[in-house]
């Protein structure tokens with residue numbers, strides 16, 4: 001099948017990228033650090049919140065494009081543990097925006113067979129946000145299409161700390177004196193247990209940082225950094241990133257392109273996505 005059978009190009013630029021895309025070699029899991037909403041607004045002499053509103057529009061376009069291309073997993077970094085340091089008014093606005101987004105978009109997410117998952121310390125989110133998230137996850141729980149993973153109140157180090165504590169708890173409560181963790185065990189205790197590691201990590205707005213995002217999981221991810229600010233990150237820009245990804249040779253430390261190491265959490269027995277409410 002050709003990519004143009006899944007996605008109708010809106011312009012010549014999209015058509016050219018779609019022509020180059022090999023559907024058989026698409027990344028299974030794309031993770032995105034959506035950065036640059038504030039700078040987008042600043043350049044237009046608008047308040048930062050206008051940048052976040054425009055950021056939601058970009059998120060909608062990217063989610064739709066990934067779903068049409070039949071990507072299996074898309075993870076979006078929407079709110080980090082560090083984001084609480086922003087002015088209270090901005091934090092409140094981001095929480096309201098998220099609720100507004102869920103209210104407006106859930107029906108179409110559901111209709112498109114997308115399953116919503118949330119990772120992070122969601123127990124520390126405002127109750128109203130938690131309830132909306134739980135409702136969204138319940139509503140889409142049986143959907144079999146793309147998994148849309150939203151990282152909310154997420155921090156990569158905090159995730160590792162939570163995983164270590166969960167393992168310690170198991171050892172204590174089961175008296176497992178001979179317990180030894182390996183990479184598979186750690187993967188199975190992360191919020192992302194059961195999800196494959198990202199193949200492609202996209203960061204917008206030019207910063208060369210991973211900002212405490214999926215620290216364990218991105219061990220072998222291809223990293224794509226673009227100067228484009230998140231609100232301008234359109235379908236065309238995503239296709240460009242996918243074309244670039246397909247040019248990379250993934251070697252996982254070996255000499256040839258080969259299979260990912262067996263430690264990604266593909267075969268994890270249980271999942272904690274919904275277990276943090």
Ligand code: FPP
Nearest residue numbers: 034035036037038039052055056059078101
């Ligand atoms: C970064 O811009 C973006 C965020 C803090 C996350 C908020 C993301 C959105 C509103 C997009 C919508 C997502 C969903 C899932 C509905 P920034 O404020 O850090 O930009 P700056 O670095 O230019 O100040």
